[in-house]
Amino acid sequence: MxxxxxxxxxxxxxxxxxxxxxxxxxxxxxxxxxxxxxxxxxxxxxxxxxxxxxxxxxxxxxxxxxxxxxxxxxxxxxxxINRTFQLVRMPANLSAIETVMAGVLYGAGERVPFKEAGYVAAGLLGELNLLLKADRRLDQLTYIEQKRVELARALATRxxxxxxxxxxxxxxxxxxxxxxxxxxxxxxxxxxxxxxxxxxxxxxxxxxxxxxxxxxxxxxxxxxxxxxxxxxxxxxxxxxxxx
Amino acid sequence: MVGEDKPFPTRAALAIGSLVTLVVLLAALPWLLSDYGLSFMVSVMSYLVLTVAWALFSGPTRLVSLATSAFFGVGMYTVAMLIKLMPLYATFAVALGVGALLAGVVGVLTLRIAGMFFVIFGFGLSEMIRQLMVWWEINKTHTMGRYVFVPFDATLIYEHLLGLAVIVFFVGWQLRRARLGLALMVIGEDETVARQVGVNVPFAKVAIFVVSAMFMTMTGALMAPRYGFINPNFAFNPLVSFQVVIMAFLGGLQRLWGPALGVIPLIILSELLQTEFPFWFSVLLGIVFMVIVYFLPRGVTGLIEDGWKALGRPLELQRGLTGPLVDAWGWMSRPIILPRGIAGAIEDVWVKIAPQTKGRR
Amino acid sequence: MPVIEVIFGGVILGGLYALVAMGFNLQYGVARIVNLAYGEFLMTAAFAAFWMFTLFGVNPILGMFLSVPAAFGANWLIYRVLMTPLARRARTRDQLEGETILATFGLLFVLRGAATIAFTANDRYYDYLGEPLRLLGFTFAANRVLAFATAGVIATAVWVVLQFTRFGVALRALAIDPVGAQLVGVDVRRLSALAFACGGALAAAAGTLVSTFLSFNPAIGIEFTMKALVVVIMGGIGNMLGSLAAGLMLGVAEALCSYYVDSGLTLAVAYALFLIVLVVRPRGLFGTA
Structure with missing residues (x-):
């Protein structure tokens, strides 16, 4: 290939x-x-x-x-092209879903309307088993959950x-x-x-x-x-x- | 955050209804108030727009802008310079354009680099423009001060400012539901993450800076007819920047309406200080501000939110008043913890003093 | 007046700016405090020199032996009382910069207001060594030459201390890498307080020198703070020789501008230089890229 x-x-x-x-x-x-x-x-x-x-x-x-x-x-x-960081970087005062939404809104490809971005972000968090933690902030998540949120943020930009x-x-x-x-x-x-x-x-x-x-x-x-x-x-x- | 709550359409209607009523009431004020009351409301309204506009930019990005008086002054002085050449509304339009251009240039030059440069640049900007204008007026136009005599009285100024306030709140409210608003929040938290979600960081910052500066310029322009005589020293007054920062911090930056809460107390305070202790004005204002920075980092909004949370929290007396009594009884009836007697206590102390001798049990 | 004389005049002024900027650089580069009230200390010292001269006939240069230690003590106290809580509270360097900007912005208005109450807003001026002095075939006011020479002596002394003493090495280490400095046994808090105090002392020295040949009022502080900021950014944060060179450049540029255009545009000159640096070399003219 x-x-x-x-x-x-x-x-x-x-x-x-x-x-x-x-x-x-x-x-x-x-x-x-x-x-x-x-x-x-x-x-x-x-x-x-x-x-x-x-x-x-x-x-x-x-x-x-x-x-x-x-x-x-x-x-x-x-x-x-997107990435995750060795030490998780996530906005400390935003919830997981807000961070992922930013990725959905600014990512590659066709622009997603703001009202739909929340659903797309929720879907991504759901795929990574994080739907129940969507409204949590960085310090309310375990290390593994933080890593998954960061992956969701990267995936959000397609x-x-x-x-x-x-x-x-x-x-x-x-x-x-x-x-x-x-x-x-x-x-x-x-x-x-x-x-x-x-x-x-x-x-x-x-x-x-x-x-x-x-x-x-x-x-x-x-x-x-x-x-x-x-x-x-x-x-x-x-x-x-x-x- | 996800989607909207649609189960209570009546609640949204109620909110909109009460806001409309509030605006109508405010709009009716000039006919209900004395001249003094109206002039008070004009300054409240002007600072309200300045402060909320300031917070549009400085709230999410956390960059303290000290350039408010530069834009306010540009608006005011542009109107003063052009008033003899064109109709009033045309001068407003030109002022708006000049303010936006200035903000764009300053933003593009300073916001690309570390936040420090932006703060410093803004700090002296108003003073520099004042110098330039004084020089221009003395050497080129040979005028020291300009008269603005137009049929645009306090009532009209007030109504225009009210309209501007409605717009600035609407913009702020919409921003919380828009791509750019979310991007700015991420930028304020961590620029590296912002870039990594695809945000053009310098562009987002400059965009909101220009929007915020346009509101400030417009406020200055609207205030020009309020004062018949304007010179550069009057228009570019660093105290305006300072007061706006104090008001915003006093109110708190976490909520859109937060900065507004700081406006009225500070204007009342200013009026009091200026009439009672005119010479002490700047000193006392400085002290007030330092108290806020040191002791009220989240502003009045923070206090209110804490109070609200405390009220909403269930009182910690689920077991009733008898609970503490039971606890106290339990504590008193607990056996005294000396199972090994006084000798045991001495032994413990001995072990601590001489760690090499193993205490025998 | 030939251009060369204008340039010499600018160098003299620039020597003073270099001194002002070195003090600011100690406060910002080493102690990490962006002190927007910096110029207010300069203004206060100018008034102190004025009152000592007009009331008691104290020679301003001698008066510095009183005002400089006083400024040192006052700035040390300010760091201890006002800045230490902020330094403790801040988690990142950006946060510390932001908070100290706010606190010193408040302090600026307090000091300026107090000075206006105490000394009124009028322009002050006193005549000290106003007579002309012929040097290298040019004529200068003696007080300017003296101010330049004194500034030169003080600046050299500061540079020698920074370069060749244990204290100076510790200060430079702190400027480059606070964490590393702490690891090799530098007491960051104590040293930051001393650096901040030294910065304030330099401001007082500069203020005294300014008062000998310029008129001043309680509002001049902002302009000097602004110029110090511009010079420090041009010369590179923490770089003392950079401050010296940039200070001289600003002085010459200003002298040329006031000769060819207008003497009221000094801040505009500083801004023009600032803009050039921002566009061409954001890390400072002599900063390491």
Whole structure:
């Protein structure tokens, strides 16, 4: 299948620190691409570059053939790229449904009338088993519920590329199953998912392809079993003496 | 929030009916009040529009605008400059355009960047325009002050201001039911999230800033005929910005009607201060404001809401007056907690003092 | 009058603006307080110098040994009493900025009103070293030259303290990264209070110098606050040398404007510079991008 999102040679440096160094990436509709690597290897920065949270120093990003490298964050949302944050970001004094409604109203595609946005948002929250918590504020939700609300906010803008930053981390065993089935269902409806994750069970189960980053560069890419056996990857994770 | 409550159409009708009655009553006031009462109501109405317009922008975005007097002054001085050249209503229209343009330029320049720049820019804006106008009038037009003599008396000014107030409330009310209003709330909470739901953050801020500034400019324009003689020092008075901020904070920003609650008390206070202690006016106003900032961060609205909640809460005496008595009896009849006797107590203290010696049970 | 003389005049004025801005920079850059009442302290010190001079014939430069420590103490108290509760209450830096803006906005009207009651709204002026002085072939008023020299001495002293003493290093660390500074053992509250007080002391010094060669009234505070803000933003927040350079630029620009256009447009010049910075370099002319 043709790639939906293509990034080529993305680089970003903060002062002297090169956080991402010439990384390319592509993902197709319905595919789950795993993005793994040790802490500080540049995974979140790469996600920020794709989502438009930060601008790359070099490289290009194409969405559906259109160059979006220069587009600001909100216009990339309207080009159907959205994300979740590693640490949940949700307006503290708004209810879950209001946050999701904002996404429905400003998202990609045809404009939804204000009166209908509430129903659409409620539907999204319902899909994620949150309908009964729709009127709660951030501090009235559990950690897992917050993560789900954030996903609903991202889905509200009708993305076709979804970047999940450690969305499955911190979940217990039973919650992990639920979370994984949510991600699987996203892919099943044709969304291209980029999954930054440390939970290897989830990566093995969900991803058709895995990309490994270390020190800002891509060091391996391929099917999960193959990549995770790769000596270089083990070295990156465990250090030289263990390899 | 989801959809509308339709089971009580009578309730909506009641609300609309009472609002219409209120407006009609207010509209009839000029014929019921003395001259002094009318001039009081003119200043109430003008500050009402200014304060609610201020809160349209500063409420959701949480950016304190100190530029109110700049827009108010622009409205007033534009009318004063043009009154000999064109009909009154035409001057109003021009003033509105100038105010909107100024707000657009200021907004585009400062609202893209950190909020700090916007606040600072607004802080000196009115003073800068005043300087420019003084210079212009002295060197280019050789006039120091302008006369506005038009058949537009206090009653007419009041009725126009009332109309403006109705519009500003309507806009504020509609905003709570609109895309832009929700976007502004998200922006005020977290701009990163706002961008991530697809909101064009700078555009939304500039848009509401322009709308808010247009109401302020219009108020200034309407007030011009109130004063026969206007010079730049009079039109661009920094105290206007200050009073509007105080009124809004006194009233509270959580509700649309909140800022309005701050207007009347402060105008009464101002009148009192200005007649009783004219020299102390600015000092006392400053103190009042600092008291609000330190002790009433949610304003009068907050107090009312707390009071309302306290009234609505069930009294915590479900077990009746006997409840506390039962508790007290239970407490008194509880066995004294010294099962190990005084020796036990000493032992506990000893264990604490000398942690290395394991206390024997 | 040749242009070069106008520019020299501007440099002299700019040295003073640099001093004003350095004080503001200590308060904003280090203590994180946006003090809208900053100019009111400058105005108060100007009046103090005026009264000491006209009533007791105290030399304004000597009078600074009284007014500067007094301003230091007053500002330290203001930080302790008025700003500490806000600093405790604020959860983010933006929130702290917002709340301190409001509180000092109130303070501005209190101080300005009090000054109007005490000193009346009239313009004040006193004649101190008004005689002309010939320097490098140009003629300047002696009091301006003295003000510039004094400002230069004070600014250099501040820079030396910031650059070469333990206290100065701690202040700069606090300006760059409050959390990191705390981790290496800097007492943030105490140091912020001291930085705020030092800022106020500089305002008093500047106010005294202003009073020697300009007329003043209780309403001049806002204009100096505004100029300090503009200079600090131009020079970069927390950057003292930036303040110096930007202050000189503002002084020269203002002198040129008052020579070629009109002397009543000083704030417009400051705004024009502010606009250029906003459009071209929002992080300040010398700030790190």
């Amino acid at each position: 043709a790639a939906l999102l293509e990034a080529e040679g993305l680089s970003k440096a903060f002062g002297g620190l090169v956080a991402v160094n010439g990384v390319s990436l592509s993902v197709s509709p319905g595919e789950v691409l795993g993005l793994i690597g040790p802490n500080g290897s540049g995974k979140t920065t790469l996600l920020n570059l794709i989502a438009g949270t930060t601008r790359p120093d070099a490289g290009a990003i194409r969405m559906d053939g259109e160059d979006v490298t220069r587009l600001p964050n909100h216009l990339r949302v309207r080009r159907r 993305p076709s590329v979804l970047l999940l930053d450690e969305w499955l981390s911190g979940l217990g065993a039973s919650e992990l199953d639920g979370g994984m089935s949510v991600v699987w269902s996203l892919a099943a409806r044709g969304i291209a998912v980029v999954l930054v994750e440390h939970v290897m069970t989830a990566v093995r189960a969900l991803c058709g392809r895995v990309m490994v980053m270390n020190a800002g560069a891509k060091i391996a890419e391929g099917p999960p079993e193959e990549v995770l056996r790769n000596a270089e990857v083990i070295r990156a994770y465990l250090g030289d003496e263990d390899a």
